[in-house]
Amino acid sequence: MSNTARIRGAFLNALGRPVILRRRDAEPTLELGPDLAVPADLSLPAVVRVGEETFEVTAPSRGEREISGRVALVTGGAQGFGAEIAKGLVEQGCFVFIADLNGEGAAAKCDELGAEVTHPITVDVADEESVAAMADEVERVTGGLDLVISNAGIVRAGSVLEQDVASFKLSTDINYVAFFLVTKHLGALLARQHETAPNWLTDIIQINSKSGLVGSNKNGAYAGSKFGGIGLVQSFALELVEHGIKVNAVCPGNFYDGPLWSDPDRGLFVQYLNSGKVPGARTVADVKAFYEAKVPMRRGTTGIDVLRAICYIVEQAYETGQAVPVTGGQVMLSS
Numbered sequence: 001m002s003n004t005a006r007i008r009g010a011f012l013n014a015l016g017r018p019v020i021l022r023r024r025d026a027e028p029t030l031e032l033g034p035d036l037a038v039p040a041d042l043s044l045p046a047v048v049r050v051g052e053e054t055f056e057v058t059a060p061s062r063g064e065r066e067i068s069g070r071v072a073l074v075t076g077g078a079q080g081f082g083a084e085i086a087k088g089l090v091e092q093g094c095f096v097f098i099a100d101l102n103g104e105g106a107a108a109k110c111d112e113l114g115a116e117v118t119h120p121i122t123v124d125v126a127d128e129e130s131v132a133a134m135a136d137e138v139e140r141v142t143g144g145l146d147l148v149i150s151n152a153g154i155v156r157a158g159s160v161l162e163q164d165v166a167s168f169k170l171s172t173d174i175n176y177v178a179f180f181l182v183t184k185h186l187g188a189l190l191a192r193q194h195e196t197a198p199n200w201l202t203d204i205i206q207i208n209s210k211s212g213l214v215g216s217n218k219n220g221a222y223a224g225s226k227f228g229g230i231g232l233v234q235s236f237a238l239e240l241v242e243h244g245i246k247v248n249a250v251c252p253g254n255f256y257d258g259p260l261w262s263d264p265d266r267g268l269f270v271q272y273l274n275s276g277k278v279p280g281a282r283t284v285a286d287v288k289a290f291y292e293a294k295v296p297m298r299r300g301t302t303g304i305d306v307l308r309a310i311c312y313i314v315e316q317a318y319e320t321g322q323a324v325p326v327t328g329g330q331v332m333l334s335s
């Protein structure tokens with residue numbers, strides 16, 4: 001088991017700011033003993049020797065916000081909400097791992113956002129070995145992590161009377177089981193880091209859905225997996241609080257401008273137009289207008305809407321186990 005997350009924790013603890021640790025073959029300017037006592041006035045960058053290993057320790061320039069400079073990981077970051085979130089986090093001065101089944105897409109997104117502030121990972125979040133390897137890669141590249149966005153998800157809509165069980169299970173694996181796997185392996189990394197940084201709070205945020213708060217007609221596989229996600233969020237929050245990890249969900253409404261809805265060939269707007277799901281609709285624009293009219297604020301959710309909720313959750317030190325709706329008023333919490 002690598003000790004790097006514990007070493008990063010010692011820096012977080014002493015300096016009170018996010019840092020990145022990279023293995024380097026260079027002359028050390030500081031040597032840490034087994035107690036990992038980091039001088040609070042240490043100026044960065046520094047080259048630090050710990051036992052047999054040497055690390056370059058860097059810190060991003062201080063941004064204005066609490067979230068600035070954090071090391072984040074976004075699953076499903078190659079496109080859609082994930083890509084928007086990754087972009088927004090980079091703009092906030094974060095270092096972002098973009099982790100996706102579509103490795104080429106993740107790499108292209110990293111090139112677009114800046115190779116020095118991003119790192120692509122090819123991962124299948126529904127596969128435990130793949131997720132464990134992702135956690136190892138994170139520790140190797142930055143030494144640790146501050147923020148996990150569990151965003152990868154799929155929709156397999158269909159009537160309960162007709163849907164095949166394989167589609168139901170695929171939806172459950174990627175939307176529900178994967179959140180368990182991501183929390184298990186990245187949560188373990190965050191917990192090791194916390195051993196030496198007892199006052200440093202970290203975050204795991206699931207991108208859930210309004211369909212995790214209210215049922216969705218002929219879309220039970222999706223809504224069920226998302227409702228289940230809220231149960232995991234609440235339960236993991238109760239358990240992981242002792243490791244300084246907050247666990248919350250963001251529940252967006254429909255992202256009408258994203259590829260899921262607007263892809264000209266396979267998007268839901270085209271599908272609904274062709275299947276006649278919206279009575280009287282003759283164009284994609286008619287279908288879009290029909291769905292926008294369901295939202296009190298008369299538009300779909302955008303990436304920046306979700307990013308603002310993420311910033312709120314990270315910067316709000318006194319909240320865990322919550323589901324934050326971002327739906328333009330379409331879904332309201334009730335108790």
Ligand SMILES: NC(=O)c1ccc[n+]([C@@H]2O[C@H](COP(=O)([O-])OP(=O)(O)OC[C@H]3O[C@@H](n4cnc5c(N)ncnc54)[C@H](O)[C@@H]3O)[C@@H](O)[C@H]2O)c1
Nearest residue numbers: 076078079080081100101124125151152153209254255260
């Ligand atoms: N689009 C919407 O209207 C909407 C609304 C509410 C919530 N959401 C949620 O937001 C999240 C993102 O949705 P989106 O619309 O941006 O999706 P999208 O289909 O545009 O992108 C999903 C990304 O996840 C990746 N992915 C899929 N399976 C994966 C796996 N097994 N391992 C790793 N990566 C995988 C895909 O390659 C893709 O890059 C999902 O959890 C979804 O349920 C979406």
